[in-house]
Amino acid sequence: MSIIDQFQKLDDLIIENTQPPVRTILRNQLALTREQLEAYQASSDSQDKTLSAQIKTIERLVKENEQLKTKDRDSVLRVLHKLSEDKRKLRESYTLNYDA
Numbered sequence: 001m002s003i004i005d006q007f008q009k010l011d012d013l014i015i016e017n018t019q020p021p022v023r024t025i026l027r028n029q030l031a032l033t034r035e036q037l038e039a040y041q042a043s044s045d046s047q048d049k050t051l052s053a054q055i056k057t058i059e060r061l062v063k064e065n066e067q068l069k070t071k072d073r074d075s076v077l078r079v080l081h082k083l084s085e086d087k088r089k090l091r092e093s094y095t096l097n098y099d100a
Contacts, residue, residue: 007034 001009007030014026 003037004034007037 011027011030014023014030018026
């Protein structure tokens with residue numbers, strides 16, 4: 001049974017078992033409590049949506065970060081490979097010039 005259902009049951013019991021002005025006082029208090037609960041629920045729903053959007057954003061950013069790391073790593077490896085090739089060519093050139 002939901003809280004709203006329980007409030008309705010309590011309201012029914014107030015109507016059945018009390019007389020004015022006590023009935024009015026109790027029903028007014030119950031109505032205020034119900035309004036507060038509904039406001040809390042709306043706020044909670046809004047917060048859930050915000051948290052869900054933040055989770056999706058974080059997941060997207062983590063994925064982008066991993067892609068950037070991979071891209072950077074690949075770039076560094078290409079540069080290192082190029083340097084290694086240049087070093088090899090320089091050694092060959094030096095060896096050829098020195099032997100000549």
